[in-house]
Amino acid sequence: MFTADCLNINEKGRLTIGGLDTVALAGEYGTPLYVMDETQIRQNCRRYTQALERCYDGRGMVLYASKALSCKELCRIAAQENLGLDVVSAGELHTALQAGFPAERIYFHGNNKTPEEIRFALRENVGQIVADNLAELQTLSEEARAIGRSRVKILLRIKPGIDAHTHDFIRTGQIDSKFGFALETGEAMRAVELALRAERLDLVGLHCHIGSQIFEVDPFVLAAEVMLGFFAEIKARFGTELTQLNLGGGMGIPYDEHDEARPYEAYLEHAVAAIRESCARLGLRLPTLLLEPGRSIPGPAGITLYTVGAVKEIPGVRTYVTVDGGMGDNPRYMMYGAKYKALCANRAGEEASETVTIAGRYCESGDLIQEFTPLQPVAPGDVLAVLSTGAYNYSMSSNYNRVPRPPIVMVKEGESRVIVRGETLEDMCRNDCLRQG
Numbered sequence: 001m002f003t004a005d006c007l008n009i010n011e012k013g014r015l016t017i018g019g020l021d022t023v024a025l026a027g028e029y030g031t032p033l034y035v036m037d038e039t040q041i042r043q044n045c046r047r048y049t050q051a052l053e054r055c056y057d058g059r060g061m062v063l064y065a066s067k068a069l070s071c072k073e074l075c076r077i078a079a080q081e082n083l084g085l086d087v088v089s090a091g092e093l094h095t096a097l098q099a100g101f102p103a104e105r106i107y108f109h110g111n112n113k114t115p116e117e118i119r120f121a122l123r124e125n126v127g128q129i130v131a132d133n134l135a136e137l138q139t140l141s142e143e144a145r146a147i148g149r150s151r152v153k154i155l156l157r158i159k160p161g162i163d164a165h166t167h168d169f170i171r172t173g174q175i176d177s178k179f180g181f182a183l184e185t186g187e188a189m190r191a192v193e194l195a196l197r198a199e200r201l202d203l204v205g206l207h208c209h210i211g212s213q214i215f216e217v218d219p220f221v222l223a224a225e226v227m228l229g230f231f232a233e234i235k236a237r238f239g240t241e242l243t244q245l246n247l248g249g250g251m252g253i254p255y256d257e258h259d260e261a262r263p264y265e266a267y268l269e270h271a272v273a274a275i276r277e278s279c280a281r282l283g284l285r286l287p288t289l290l291l292e293p294g295r296s297i298p299g300p301a302g303i304t305l306y307t308v309g310a311v312k313e314i315p316g317v318r319t320y321v322t323v324d325g326g327m328g329d330n331p332r333y334m335m336y337g338a339k340y341k342a343l344c345a346n347r348a349g350e351e352a353s354e355t356v357t358i359a360g361r362y363c364e365s366g367d368l369i370q371e372f373t374p375l376q377p378v379a380p381g382d383v384l385a386v387l388s389t390g391a392y393n394y395s396m397s398s399n400y401n402r403v404p405r406p407p408i409v410m411v412k413e414g415e416s417r418v419i420v421r422g423e424t425l426e427d428m429c430r431n432d433c434l435r436q437g
């Protein structure tokens with residue numbers, strides 16, 4: 001029935017997370033409220049690190065893609081779990097450094113890093129930069145020279161020509177994507193040549209990321225094969241054998257009971273088998289393997305609690321159940337038609353006998369969390385829980401309508417604590433400047 005091990009129902013028939021009563025949490029902290037379970041997050045981290053250890057003798061590193069949820073406490077947990085970190089902006093990098101995340105385990109991504117961001121990353125000695133385009137290679141060299149850095153480790157982001165967003169993944173001649181260097185056009189090879197020749201850049205490997213919320217294993221296997229094929233071409237052409245292969249993130253999570261929980265080990269087992277086979281066939285040494293899971297680390301460990309307000313039944317049309325949050329704290333249904341499971345937290349054990357549309361409090365008709373979804377009968381004042389909101393909710397939130405962002409509360413072993421404070425009304429105008437006089 002649930003999408004994560006941390007969720008359950010107690011003797012009062014209420015939803016619990018990490019053993020704590022969600023109705024009590026809503027009472028203590030108010031709603032809307034993001035709640036996360038630390039044990040579940042750590043378990044999700046360990047599934048990857050243990051799988052890497054088991055399948056590949058630990059020859060690599062799991063990087064948490066912090067865009068899924070960037071805050072100091074998540075960075076601290078990822079560091080403690082021996083993960084590396086993928087950041088894509090000065091803001092994410094700053095957050096990680098503020099949390100004390102070891103700079104050498106940080107990978108700086110982004111398809112349009114500014115020169116200032118590159119300088120910041122170099123000054124802070126981040127482990128590696130994942131270069132996206134030719135202009136960036138130039139900027140990297142210039143910034144490295146400007147601050148006197150002799151060697152900057154880089155990866156190149158490659159478009160392997162595999163589109164895993166489609167229902168059945170396809171391999172196209174050339175993928176239309178703003179990210180990375182294309183293989184087919186020769187752009188990737190040109191970038192390799194430039195990077196190898198650049199004085200201050202140390203090209204150590206290649207990166208690819210084939211999509212997000214992927215359930216199939218085959219696209220990852222194919223990506224590994226395509227990338228290693230390119231490693232071999234590089235070796236044949238320049239005599240240089242790259243040492244790092246970063247296969248990106250994208251592993252899917254369950255959003256309702258129809259989605260199977262993924263055995264991430266299976267992704268790795270198959271990818272590693274393909275890597276071993278390709279390396280043997282192509283005469284390459286086994287590369288260091290990097291993975292970048294984002295969603296699957298915090299995603300299943302988070303829920304959002306709301307208070308039900310107006311319930312509007314439009315006969316023959318639909319019933320709107322309105323909550324005190326919406327697109328501001330979770331824009332994913334509005335943006336992608338994303339699927340979510342909702343339930344009435346104070347009657348979680350009862351049958352979901354109604355079919356309703358969950359609407360938010362923002363001034364947009366499209367401000368919906370889910371349409372025509374099963375739910376227990378609810379009335380104003382009930383607590384509504386939306387599951388699997390730990391990733392890409394807070395990180396994609398906004399202040400539309402000047403509604404303050406909700407806090408994030410972390411639960412662990414029967415205790416709860418705030419890890420991100422909720423915004424106040426004062427925060428809503430803290431950057432406003434009034435003309436004097």
Ligand code: LLP
Pocket residue numbers: 065067068086109209211212213248249250251292293294295296332391392
């Ligand atoms: N590495 C790179 C280079 C990425 O671009 C991403 C995600 C990841 C790793 C992590 O992927 P994950 O394991 O989370 O699938 N906002 C969208 C998801 C965008 C993902 C962007 N890149 C959503 O809410 O579904």
